[in-house]
Amino acid sequence: MVKLYLVFAVFAFIYVNCDAQQRKIIDVHFHTRSAGDYGMPPPPNPVTGKAPDAGTNDAILRNNYALLKKYNVVKAICSGTLLRNADYVTKDPERFISALEFPDHQNNLLPDTDTFKKLIREKKFAVFGELGLQYEGKTLDQPEYEPYIAICERFGIPIAIHMGLGPPETPYHGFPNFTVASGNPFYLEPVLKKHAKLKLQIMHMGYPYLEETKAIMYVYPQVYADISVIDWVLPKEEFYQYLKAIITAGHEKQIMYGSDQMIWEDAIPLSIRMIEAAPFLNEKQKQDIFYNNAARFYGIK
Numbered sequence: 001m002v003k004l005y006l007v008f009a010v011f012a013f014i015y016v017n018c019d020a021q022q023r024k025i026i027d028v029h030f031h032t033r034s035a036g037d038y039g040m041p042p043p044p045n046p047v048t049g050k051a052p053d054a055g056t057n058d059a060i061l062r063n064n065y066a067l068l069k070k071y072n073v074v075k076a077i078c079s080g081t082l083l084r085n086a087d088y089v090t091k092d093p094e095r096f097i098s099a100l101e102f103p104d105h106q107n108n109l110l111p112d113t114d115t116f117k118k119l120i121r122e123k124k125f126a127v128f129g130e131l132g133l134q135y136e137g138k139t140l141d142q143p144e145y146e147p148y149i150a151i152c153e154r155f156g157i158p159i160a161i162h163m164g165l166g167p168p169e170t171p172y173h174g175f176p177n178f179t180v181a182s183g184n185p186f187y188l189e190p191v192l193k194k195h196a197k198l199k200l201q202i203m204h205m206g207y208p209y210l211e212e213t214k215a216i217m218y219v220y221p222q223v224y225a226d227i228s229v230i231d232w233v234l235p236k237e238e239f240y241q242y243l244k245a246i247i248t249a250g251h252e253k254q255i256m257y258g259s260d261q262m263i264w265e266d267a268i269p270l271s272i273r274m275i276e277a278a279p280f281l282n283e284k285q286k287q288d289i290f291y292n293n294a295a296r297f298y299g300i301k
């Protein structure tokens with residue numbers, strides 16, 4: 001009898017672990033960085049201390065790609081320059097979806113609206129983001145962005161915007177116009193009121209603007225939020241508390257997994273494990289966060 005239990009336990013263990021391995025994942029906040037974007041030599045991962053092998057564009061792509069395949073990340077929304085995104089999309093057009101980042105790490109200007117439309121028609125990008133307007137102390141409700149928002153709404157292009165915080169000492173290191181205040185999700189409301197059909201993704205789940213994020217997600221249920229960066233940079237309990245608060249508020253169908261791995265591809269397994277290990281999430285909620293919600297938001301079949 002004891003033997004029988006043992007056999008059963010071994011099979012149950014194998015089954016559970018296979019299931020975790022086979023889980024399909026969409027990373028809605030993936031970056032296509034180029035060698036030198038973060039200086040040379042590339043700095044180590046601030047959490048793990050691991051120095052990335054990011055000396056060449058090829059090494060960055062190869063290392064990220066290997067981990068995406070290993071963890072069954074079947075789709076990744078690639079935020080970066082269109083030139084760099086093309087490397088990824090060419091490598092694996094089924095897996096990678098190009099997103100136009102602004103501002104980007106190569107100081108590209110925002111294309112004029114005609115070019116912007118042309119690029120959409122030519123399928124050079126399918127998502128507008130990451131919009132790091134906060135790093136310039138700007139907000140999406142400023143008039144200069146209105147024509148772009150209108151185009152995105154008309155063409156069904158989701159907008160994904162950085163909200164919440166930046167790294168410690170951001171204003172002292174290259175972003176003097178950055179403000180904490182401009183990361184407040186309340187700045188999205190005028191845009192949402194004017195553009196009811198716009199698909200909008202709050203990146204980093206608006207951390208630490210919990211009340212504001214909840215209010216926006218409640219009143220505008222078309223708004224989804226990604227958990228990127230806070231799922232590996234924050235102290236675990238702080239991240240869990242924040243995520244749990246959004247779920248308790250009733251928004252479990254609006255939450256999407258993202259890594260925001262930047263140049264540190266080891267953030268991919270770190271952030272995946274953080275969700276897998278969350279004691280308050282059931283299996284269905286994990287599947288929703290890892291895949292189903294993003295599939296619905298991005299229209300991925």
Ligand SMILES: [Zn+2]
Binds near residue numbers: 130162163203204260
């Ligand atoms: Zn961001």
